[in-house]
Amino acid sequence: RSEGCGDIMAQPPPFPARLPPPFRAFPPPFPGPSVRPAPFAVGPVAPPPFFLPPPAREGGSRFPPGVPYLAAAAPRAAGEEEAVQRQQDELWLSQFLGRRRAAAPPPPPPAAASPSSARAVAVAALARVARVAALCRALRRCEAQRDEPGWARARENAEAALRELREVVRPLREPGYGEALRRKAERARKRRLRLQRRKHEARAAKEEEAARAAEREAKIDQWRAKCIQEVEEKNRERELKAAADSVLSEVRKKQADTKRMMDVLRGLEKLRKLRKEAAARKGVCPPPSADEAFENQVESLKTLLKTRTELYEAEERALRVMLEGEQEEERKREMEKKQKKEREKLLQQKLEMDSKLFGDPAEFPLAHLLQPFRDYYLQAEHSVAALIQIRHEWDQYLVPADHPEGSCIPPGWVLPSLPTNDTWATAVR
Incomplete structure (x- = not known):
């Protein structure tokens, strides 16, 4: 059994042939005989891997008898070689055709997410x-x-329309399209709100500027009207004074004429008297009817001149009264202006003093809390009834002691009464 294992370990495993590169070989640099290279050039077989010899057995050699350490690979069969070659050819052909196949057009890029495109x-x-x-x-x-x-045609049309619908709504199904559209819509909404807010602010600023301009124009118009009124009053006063002066001078001229006429009548009476005396010395006496006619004529003229004199005196008095009234009104206006300036000066001094003592009323946060006290202590300046009541309360302390409603101030010390019992006496002590 150990020998069988040694035989198995001694045989190297079969090494497959290396695949050639799936492209044609480069043409030779120099022209030569046209030799078409084989589509699958098989390179030299790589040497088998080197295996370490098995460990030496007891009492024998490490190598089995009759088996060399490096044994050559078993030769392949011809059918197996053809099958491998055919498989390699098919693989190369499939790779070549896959490379030559036209690439599919890339899908159109998804439309940018925008409210208009959506x-x-x-x-x-x-x-x-x-x-x-x-x-x-x-x-x-x-x-x-x-x-x-008809049902088949309608179905085909419906399927085509459904495909068109899916193609149309395909951008809406892109990942992140809804979120991008929501972000852009929110950005557009914020931009629209910002523009509206700026428009409102610009309109409010424009209205405020128009209101300020209208207020300035109103103040300018008021000042101009006041100036025009003052100028007109001065011109009217000047015209009235000039008219009064002219009328007064005319009245005085008429009075002078009347006085001169009276002097003429008196001189005429003296002249008639002198001529009458001279004629009487000569023995010539005028008839009584002539004297009577002369006296009647003189009396009528004197009556007329007296009436004119009285009328002119009345006119002079009226003109003098009018001039004195105008002068009095002018003096009164000057006095009112002076008093107004003094009141404004006193009010400004009072405001400055109050601001120094209690702070600026516009900046003092507790001004509304002190307003009732100010109204109470300053009510006599705005109400006559309050002034009378306060004066009555003060007068109660100034009346004699025997007055029924009075409460006069005692002239000396007010001593307390003695304790009514011993307990109070101990407390007072």
Whole structure:
């Protein structure tokens, strides 16, 4: 048995022939006889592997008798060689034809996930779905009518429409398409919201700027109206004063004319008296009717001049009163302006003092808490009834002691009364 094992170990295993490269050999560098190389050139057989000799047996050699250590491989049969060669030829031919076969066109790249493309795909898919639904109804109708050819045609059309539908919705089934579409839709929504917010902010800023511009325009118009009113008042006062001065000067001129006419009448009376005395010395006496007519005429003129004088004096008094009233109003306006400036100055000083003592009212957070106390202590400045009540309460301490509603301040120390019992006396001590 040990010899059989030695024989088996001594024989090397069969080594398969090495396969040639599956391509033609390169042509020789120089032209020579056209020799077509074999499609499967078999290279030299590799030497068998080297095996260590078996261990030496007791009392004998390590090698079995009659068996060399390196034994040649058993020769193959001719049929087996042909089968191996045919298998190699088929393998080479299949590899060559596989390389020569046209490569299949690569699948179209998936469309980029965007809301517009998804909308287009959805519209196209809805159109295909409507077509498939119509073909399904046609199939049911053909089945109800037992129309075999029509049913077959409708089925082919339905299958083609279904394939088109699957091809149309294929991008929607791509992995990550829905997530990418959701991200882009969310990004578009955020961008739209951001644009809307910017538009609202721009509109609000524009409206605020328009409101500020309108407020500035209103203030400017108010200031211009005030200036125009002041100028008009000054011009009106100047015109009234000029008119009053002109009327007063005219009245005074008329008064001077009336006085001159009175002087003329008195001079005329003196002249008639002198002429009458001169005529009487000469012995000429005018008739009494002439004297009476002269006196009547002079009296009527005196009455007229007196009436005119009284009228002119009344006009002068009215003009003087009007001028004095205008001057008084002007002085009053000047006084009001001066008092207003003083009140504003005092109010500003009071605000500065309050801000120094209690802080700035605009920045002081507890201003609303102190407002009731301010209203209570400043109520006399806004209400006459509150002023009268406060004054009445203060006057109660200034009336004599025998006044029924008074509570005058005692002139000396107010001493407490003695304790009513010993217990209170111990507590007071």
